[in-house]
Amino acid sequence: MRILLVDDEEEFVATLAERLSLRDIEADWVTSAREAEKIADTRHYDLVVLDVKMPHMGGRQLKQLLEKKMPGIKTIYLTGHGSEEDYKAGSAEAEYYLMKPININDLIDKINDALAT
Amino acid sequence: MPLSLKLFKPDFLWGRKTSDGPLLRHMVNYGRLWRSAVMLTALSAILPLLAITWIDYNVSRKAVESETMERTSRTVSNTRRTIAGFLTERKSALDFIVHDNAMKDLLDLPRLAVILDNLQKSFGGVTDIGVIDASGRQVAYIGPYSLEGKDYSDQKWFRKVIEKGIFVSDVFLGLRNEPHLVIAIKYDLPDGSFYILRTSIDTDRLNDLLINLELSPHGNAFIINDQGILQTTAANREKLFEKIPIPVPPVSSKTEVFQYTVPGKETLIVGYAYIQDTPFILMIAKNKNELMKTWHKTRLQIFLFLGGGIIIVLGGVIGFATYFVNNIYLADQRRVKTLHQVEYSNKLASIGRLAAGVAHEINNPLAIINEKSGLIKDIFLLKQQYAQDTKLISLVDSIHDSVARCGAITKQLLSFARHMDSSFQPVELEKVIQGVISFLGKEAEYRNIEINVQVSPDIPQFESDRGKLQQILLNLINNSFAALTEGGHLDISAEKLNDERIRITVADTGCGIPAKAIKHIFEPFFSTKVNVGGTGLGLSITYSLIQELGGTIDVTSEVGIGTTFTIILPLNAQQHKKEGE
Numbered sequence: 001m002r003i004l005l006v007d008d009e010e011e012f013v014a015t016l017a018e019r020l021s022l023r024d025i026e027a028d029w030v031t032s033a034r035e036a037e038k039i040a041d042t043r044h045y046d047l048v049v050l051d052v053k054m055p056h057m058g059g060r061q062l063k064q065l066l067e068k069k070m071p072g073i074k075t076i077y078l079t080g081h082g083s084e085e086d087y088k089a090g091s092a093e094a095e096y097y098l099m100k101p102i103n104i105n106d107l108i109d110k111i112n113d114a115l116a117t
Numbered sequence: 118m119p120l121s122l123k124l125f126k127p128d129f130l131w132g133r134k135t136s137d138g139p140l141l142r143h144m145v146n147y148g149r150l151w152r153s154a155v156m157l158t159a160l161s162a163i164l165p166l167l168a169i170t171w172i173d174y175n176v177s178r179k180a181v182e183s184e185t186m187e188r189t190s191r192t193v194s195n196t197r198r199t200i201a202g203f204l205t206e207r208k209s210a211l212d213f214i215v216h217d218n219a220m221k222d223l224l225d226l227p228r229l230a231v232i233l234d235n236l237q238k239s240f241g242g243v244t245d246i247g248v249i250d251a252s253g254r255q256v257a258y259i260g261p262y263s264l265e266g267k268d269y270s271d272q273k274w275f276r277k278v279i280e281k282g283i284f285v286s287d288v289f290l291g292l293r294n295e296p297h298l299v300i301a302i303k304y305d306l307p308d309g310s311f312y313i314l315r316t317s318i319d320t321d322r323l324n325d326l327l328i329n330l331e332l333s334p335h336g337n338a339f340i341i342n343d344q345g346i347l348q349t350t351a352a353n354r355e356k357l358f359e360k361i362p363i364p365v366p367p368v369s370s371k372t373e374v375f376q377y378t379v380p381g382k383e384t385l386i387v388g389y390a391y392i393q394d395t396p397f398i399l400m401i402a403k404n405k406n407e408l409m410k411t412w413h414k415t416r417l418q419i420f421l422f423l424g425g426g427i428i429i430v431l432g433g434v435i436g437f438a439t440y441f442v443n444n445i446y447l448a449d450q451r452r453v454k455t456l457h458q459v460e461y462s463n464k465l466a467s468i469g470r471l472a473a474g475v476a477h478e479i480n481n482p483l484a485i486i487n488e489k490s491g492l493i494k495d496i497f498l499l500k501q502q503y504a505q506d507t508k509l510i511s512l513v514d515s516i517h518d519s520v521a522r523c524g525a526i527t528k529q530l531l532s533f534a535r536h537m538d539s540s541f542q543p544v545e546l547e548k549v550i551q552g553v554i555s556f557l558g559k560e561a562e563y564r565n566i567e568i569n570v571q572v573s574p575d576i577p578q579f580e581s582d583r584g585k586l587q588q589i590l591l592n593l594i595n596n597s598f599a600a601l602t603e604g605g606h607l608d609i610s611a612e613k614l615n616d617e618r619i620r621i622t623v624a625d626t627g628c629g630i631p632a633k634a635i636k637h638i639f640e641p642f643f644s645t646k647v648n649v650g651g652t653g654l655g656l657s658i659t660y661s662l663i664q665e666l667g668g669t670i671d672v673t674s675e676v677g678i679g680t681t682f683t684i685i686l687p688l689n690a691q692q693h694k695k696e697g698e
Contacts, residue, residue: 009481015488022495080480099531100480101487101524104495 001115002044005029006036006062007051007078012100019104025111033057033065040069047114049107050094052079060093074114078102147446154438162430170423174416181412185386186374189401192330193388194372196338197399199326201392204285207240207300207318208394215304215314223248223314229259233316242319244297249275249313260317262292278303278313285395288320288348288358296320298348324349335404341365342396363387363402376405454657461658476527483523490516525555544581546611546619547572553590554609557598565603571610576619579688585662592659593623593682600627600680614685621684629676638672 003020005027007013013029020027028043030036033056036048048066050059063075075094095114098107214232215223222228229246236243245260253270269275278284278301286299301315327338327349340348345365346358362379366389378384384405391398494513497503550570554561561568590609597607611621630638639660663670667687674680 009485012481012485012488015485015492019488019492019495022492022499080477080484099524099528100484101520102484103521104488104491 001026001046003027003111004036004039004045004048006031006033006048006054006059008032008054009051016104016107020108023104023108025108033062036062037065037069040066044070045073047074047076047111049076049078049111052077063093076107076110076114147442150445151438151442154442155434158434158438159431162434163427166423166426166430170419174419177415177419178412181409181415185403185405185408186388189386189388189403190372190374192332192338193374193390193399193401196327196330196401197372197390197392200323200340200397200399203323203326204300204392204395207243207316208283208285208302210236210240211300211302211314211316215302220248220304220306220312223312224257226257226259229257233259236316240318242322244293244295244317244319246314246316249301249315251310251312255315256312274299274301275313279311281394283394285397287342287346287396291317320349330401332401332403335407336401337403338399338401340392340397340399343398348397361400363400365398458658458661472530476530479523480527483520483527486516487520487524490520541580541582543578544583544586545578546576546586546621549583549586550590550609550611553587553594556591557594560598561607564598564601566598566601566605566607568607569609571608573610573612575613576611577688579619581666581686585666589659589662589666589684590621590623592655593684596655597623597625597627597680600629601625602627617688619686619688621686622681623684624679624681626679629678629680630672630674631676635672635674639670 003025005013005017005020006029007016008031010031013031017027017029028039028045030039033054048063050062052059054062059077059079066073066075076096076098077094078098078100080100095117096110098110214236218228218232223232229248233243233246236246245258245262245264247255247258247260247264249269250256253268253272253275255264255267255269258265258267274284274286282303284299284301286301288296288298290296297317297319299315299317301313303311303313305311323340327340330338332338339350339361341361342348343365345360345363347361362382363377363385366373366375366387368391369389370391370393372388372390374386374388376384377387385402386405386408387400387402389398389400490513494510494517497506497510497513503509547570550572554568554570558568560566594607594609601607606626608624609621610624611619614620638656640657660670663684663686669685671683671685672680673683
């Protein structure tokens with residue numbers, strides 16, 4: 001099980017990755033969509049956790065690119081924002097849609113759920 | 118209220134004053150608008166009516182008056198010819214006699230008696246005849262009195278007859294005590310001397326002539342002399358030889374008509390004519406009021422017509438003005454209400470946007486704090502070297518708890534903002550109620566207000582607009598909080614009424630609403646909190662929101678005991694809304 005975390009807040013995403021690895025979940029992190037594309041070319045991931053709103057390219061657009069590279073990849077959206085549109089689209093497209101700040105145990109539960117199906 | 122009654126008792130004058138609100142009252146003064154509309158239209162309709170009536174009044178009055186005058190003038194003119202003819206006949210007869218008979222024949226008494234007899238037969242009323250010589254002595258006389266030898270030389274009529282050749286006397290009683298007049302005619306003899314033939318004539322015939330004139334009941338024909346003394350008996354009026362109350366009119370060769378008001382009595386229309394070569398003035402006086410009686414009838418008709426016209430015009434004008442001003446008033450009211458709703462929802466929307474922005478900005482750093490503190494805790498728990506340090510763990514835990522609380526607040530803000538837009542979706546009532554209470558939970562705690570929520574479990578998830586439902590509940594609970602004092606209770610309960618409707622009640626134990634105010638609490642700008650910053654919009658917005666959801670709201674309250682709002686909502690608001698549209 002390998003997970004990719006994409007969020008423009010480095011402090012957040014780095015810490016989250018470290019906490020996941022403390023729980024024996026292998027997690028890589030990047031802070032932009034471009035880096036995510038690059039790293040996706042080199043490695044395979046089972047699941048991506050994407051921030052919906054990022055500079056240059058948002059999570060929803062990135063998900064489509066990644067899906068082409070890795071068909072069947074699972075997605076969990078993270079967001080600090082809560083527009084109606086995002087909420088509807090996010091819950092329809094991704095397996096889960098979580099609001100920041102998140103509870104680490106919630107996230108792990110959702111990851112397990114998503115990968116189990 | 119039926120329309121017809123509304124035309125005269127419109128809302129904008131007698132309606133609910135409080136709903137006018139300060140704003141509306143400043144926009145238009147409906148009373149003044151109504152008054153100027155009524156004044157302008159009424160004036161433009163009534164002024165021409167008055168003008169036409171006035172003209173018609175004057176024209177017909179003048180017509181009646183001049184007709185009356187002309188009729189009088191005609192009667193006078195005709196009568197004058199008759200009277201003049203009467204006198205001329207007799208004068209001509211005398212003239213014929215002096216020319217037909219030589220003086221010696223006239224001095225012959227038997228002959229004179231025959232002449233008198235003939236005159237009497239031809240004309241009647243001739244009572245005596247006499248011949249007077251140039252010295253003024255009556256030289257021959259036939260008649261009931263022995264007047265032979267009487268000297269007339271110093272009498273006025275004698276001098277007049279010498280001067281003019283003919284003389285007609287005033288009417289006088291004379292020795293016989295019968296009204297009569299004297300006609301005298303002078304005959305010039307070839308030798309430069311002259312004699313005078315004189316007769317007395319009864320005026321009975323003259324009286325008969327005048328009395329038999331066909332005049333209107335209040336008309337009166339009579340003859341006066343140039344002193345204004347009556348010469349004939351005026352029918353049922355002044356007696357012979359009395360002075361009439363009308364002044365002697367100026368000499369005129371034609372028939373004249375004038376109006377004269379007897380001081381303190383009626384106004385008369387007087388027609389008169391001087392009868393030539395006599396001291397007589399023929400006069401016909403008629404009571405003007407009697408003559409104008411037909412005119413009075415016409416005048417009454419004119420005034421009735423005018424009055425009726427004014428009443429109809431005023432009724433129409435007032436009715437129309439009221440109808441239009443009331444429509445303007447109602448339209449303005451609707452507009453103001455809509456404006457405020459728009460304003461209010463705009464306000465709510467911008468609050469929503471602000472809340473969402475703030476929440477979003479805070480969420481990111483909050484997430485970092487969350488992860489960092491989580492990591493610290495992870496390290497404490499996973500690495501044995503820190504595991505024993507319970508104090509640090511509890512510190513980290515409290516950071517974690519605070520972050521979780523902040524997170525909960527921002528999530529609520531976001532979800533509140535998210536549901537600002539109108540949309541129907543499945544709603545769980547209990548969650549909505551709890552969501553709203555969670556906003557106000559802290560305040561309730563501080564103020565020691567006990568909130569009980571009882572939602573009947575048989576209420577299903579139903580289609581409604583969550584944002585509106587939230588606003589409705591938020592407004593009602595806020596109102597209750599404003600009314601509650603420390604230690605009060607707020608009970609919120611919900612139950613299913615039937616398959617289509619649910620009932621939500623929000624009951625507080627606050628100060629209550631006075632009966633006078635309770636009728637107005639759903640009207641915009643009605644506020645009991647005027648001086649403490651109430652907008653007076655809360656409940657009116659609530660009311661319209663509930664209407665949008667297809668529901669109704671009712672309120673009961675008792676001062677000092679509490680207030681209960683009861684909302685009935687359909688389980689399918691969308692369907693209700695469509696049916697409503």
